[in-house]
Amino acid sequence: MVPIILSIILIIALVFSIIVVVQKRKKAGIKGIKSALTTIFLYLIAITNLLAYWFNFLGLLNWSISVILLILGAYFTKYMPIPER
Numbered sequence: 001m002v003p004i005i006l007s008i009i010l011i012i013a014l015v016f017s018i019i020v021v022v023q024k025r026k027k028a029g030i031k032g033i034k035s036a037l038t039t040i041f042l043y044l045i046a047i048t049n050l051l052a053y054w055f056n057f058l059g060l061l062n063w064s065i066s067v068i069l070l071i072l073g074a075y076f077t078k079y080m081p082i083p084e085r
Contacts, residue, residue: 003053010050014043034079041073 021039025031045066052062 007050007054010046014046018043028081030081034076035081037076038073038080041069041076045069045073 025036030036048062048065048069052058
């Protein structure tokens with residue numbers, strides 16, 4: 001019962017977080033896919049781990065995918081806009 005509740009909470013938090021990020025990007029006038037790639041890869045890590053948990057696919061392949069996505073997310077931070085103060 002607890003894993004189901006935690007999965008539902010994670011899905012709700014992911015959807016809410018994606019909505020907030022999209023709204024903030026629109027408000028700031030940021031366009032383009034390159035500046036959003038870091039966020040996309042970090043969301044993919046969460047989705048990958050959730051799917052791995054649901055389908056009992058926790059192992060080396062899941063960890064490898066997570067590490068690769070994390071490295072890609074870190075690489076694309078150079079395209080993120082610098083906020084002006």
